[in-house]
Amino acid sequence: MKDKLSTESYKGVRDFYPEDQQFLNYLLATYRSVAKKFGYVEYHASILEPSELYKAKGADNEELVSEQTYTFVDRGGREVTLRPEMTPTVARMVAAKRREFGFPLRLFSIPNVFRYERPQRGRLREHWQLNVDIFGSESFAADAEIIQVAYEVMKAFGAEENDFVIKIGSRAFVDALALELELSEENTKKLVGLLDRKNKISKEEFESALSELGVPPEKLSSNNIPADVQAVLDVLSGAGIGNAVFDPSIVRGFAYYTGVVFEVFDTREENSRSLFGGGRYDNLTELFDNEGITGVGFGMGDVTMHDFLDVRGLLPTYQAPTHVYMAVASEQEVPHALLIAQELREQGVNVASDFGDKKLADQIKQASKNKVPYLLVIGQNELTSGNFVVRDLVSGAETPLDRAALASFFLSR
């Protein structure tokens, strides 16, 4: 006899059992609803992309592609990567159809993305990510809108303003500072890296590294708000958003950001980490042709969001999509049960029907295990009299109903 296989999924990815899937669907529906309200239109793509797409972004990406992505050579000799993020894909797609689209162009997608890294809390090898991008406008109102969409998604999940803070920085501001201080290209990169790490190191460590680079700390005071950040803050404040602030240390890791950048932080003291972020990138479509299109966007992952909602008790409770389980006294009643089921389905009720090949008590137990809220027993008595009894499988309460009243009972719950 052969050894049995493990029932575990591949390492670092998840199985979505009905309750997990219902949460994922809730997340997707919330993402979609907010993005559409702001005029964003959904697109999608395959997880398979030519590896060049990720190598092209800059020298330091070579390492990212070879060490942190799922990359392999297909049988036709093509190097393929499972997308680690969506931005290069959307830039490719926009570049391909630039003549057909109108600008400003608002797009969103909810792809799954892959990273080859050691799985840990909040970081898995595969996660789903809302991506919202606007292309073709240099207006600061576009930067502000992207941040507003992020804010509205948080609110739609039930978060309050004091649950999160939106920290806004500027890559243009850092570049201007580097120019003013005559920093070398290498030191500018170091400064960006240092700012990106600010929250992960001590104040002393940060300031000593800063002085090593020759950057006076007052240049990074949060009182000197750069003009681009101020313009964005003004729009946000006009929209009634009260939890956005300037933070000079916000620079974002990716090399492609060029302007206003932002990160949303959890405000819980024990978990004051970055939940997600985004910003403006001006040159991504230039990978494909000479007409650069400016873009601004953000990406928001499902794992981080689940954890954020979980600790705040904001996760929705599971509700079985099936309204009623129809238990059948014996196989003889099955054809009659199927006709009643059909009647109910035509009126919009979701009905699972048993096949009568098990004892009634066992049928009821199985329905409870699957968390179906109501039970309807179909036996000779019920069929002859036309009087049915609906049992609430949680409370045990029973409601007598005639056949014509069944559908409205289930639909009103």
Add this chain to the structure above:
Amino acid sequence: MKDKLSTESYKGVRDFYPEDQQFLNYLLATYRSVAKKFGYVEYHASILEPSELYKAKGADNEELVSEQTYTFVDRGGREVTLRPEMTPTVARMVAAKRREFGFPLRLFSIPNVFRYERPQRGRLREHWQLNVDIFGSESFAADAEIIQVAYEVMKAFGAEENDFVIKIGSRAFVDALALELELSEENTKKLVGLLDRKNKISKEEFESALSELGVPPEKLSSNNIPADVQAVLDVLSGAGIGNAVFDPSIVRGFAYYTGVVFEVFDTREENSRSLFGGGRYDNLTELFDNEGITGVGFGMGDVTMHDFLDVRGLLPTYQAPTHVYMAVASEQEVPHALLIAQELREQGVNVASDFGDKKLADQIKQASKNKVPYLLVIGQNELTSGNFVVRDLVSGAETPLDRAALASFFLSR
């Protein structure tokens, strides 16, 4: 200057631009709605699976895994496969939680699946597939229900009974025939393969191969309906389904089928091919432990379904999800426009707003390109008077409205 990258997707997979994505969403929503009506509950899993999952099913799968799937070794030395189908995954997931589930257990999923093959019409390297399965019932009513779900999905897409035919066969019948004729195991396999190819070869070729195996053609007459197929046909007929027939040549390719099997065919003469199919498989969960759970299910792909609907004019027309584009006379009006947008969004209207950094005529042109149905111009006049004009971007018709009447106008379209 570096060479520019191609904007094409990886070979054999698709980009989903807004219109493609809207069709995919329509497909998913229709799949979901029908599956839920019959009490099926949604699950999902990662596309990454340990390769053993596909190798274990039988000797001939070794070739399938190495030649027809995307399989690679990860950096931890694990062999990984991009799932080519969902059935092994759902069997794995059910085996893992068999104690927590109630049976009969109804599950569905709409995964994307991958095949490494030469792309051609109707067969791509990645497609989406509705998978519907019922576990834990040996009743023929379970087989019939699966077929009924498939039928109802076709109807939900607008297909009529004369657009497709459901051909039902039986692996148990073929096995019984082989036993009766004392066929060797090898010849039984050959018979299954021959039946599976029946529609692709000539009548003469089929009959000569049949006689070579020593199978009298009358044994395969569609008048001798096996008992299992008859039981299923009876239930289907009771449910009012008039396009299901017995066809002894229906056996399905996969080795794991054991009982009733079926395929749905397009009835158009010029394209009388199999659209999709399924059947009963009894031993799949035994890969994981000694308790086999019987299952019956089907898989239905998006590419085939798109082609089927396309030739019949059943594809839905694209409707931009954005109700209205707000053009802005100048940047000065942007803050006012944003407030109106916010008002409309709170009432459920999907609004895209311009940033006023382009001429009005250009803003209108861009909105039309993106197929937004209505336009609302925000200028000083409108803001002062409170009188707005909504323009239909297709017909050019204009409707004067005051601010309070805007939302209901858009929502009633």
